[in-house]
Amino acid sequence: MQTSKDDAIKRLNYIEGHLRGIRKMVEDDAYCVDILKQTYAVQRAIEKFEQVLLRGHLSHCVPEGIREGRDEEVLGELEQLFTLSRR
Numbered sequence: 421m422q423t424s425k426d427d428a429i430k431r432l433n434y435i436e437g438h439l440r441g442i443r444k445m446v447e448d449d450a451y452c453v454d455i456l457k458q459t460y461a462v463q464r465a466i467e468k469f470e471q472v473l474l475r476g477h478l479s480h481c482v483p484e485g486i487r488e489g490r491d492e493e494v495l496g497e498l499e500q501l502f503t504l505s506r507r
Contacts, residue, residue: 428473431468442455442458442462
């Protein structure tokens, strides 16, 4: 679990740094296409961050919830996540 947490924090640090760079580009009136390329990179980084979180949830939290008898709650949460991901 610590590895997942470390990976998630590393990805967040990367995203934060990248966003600061994008802000600087906007402040410096950088070329719009160059800024957009950077925003796409941030979007991909966020997607990878979400994958890390979901993988950790599916491998740790979901089995634990089922063992504790919270099947309906766990399935409801997964359904919510699925619905949100499709918007």
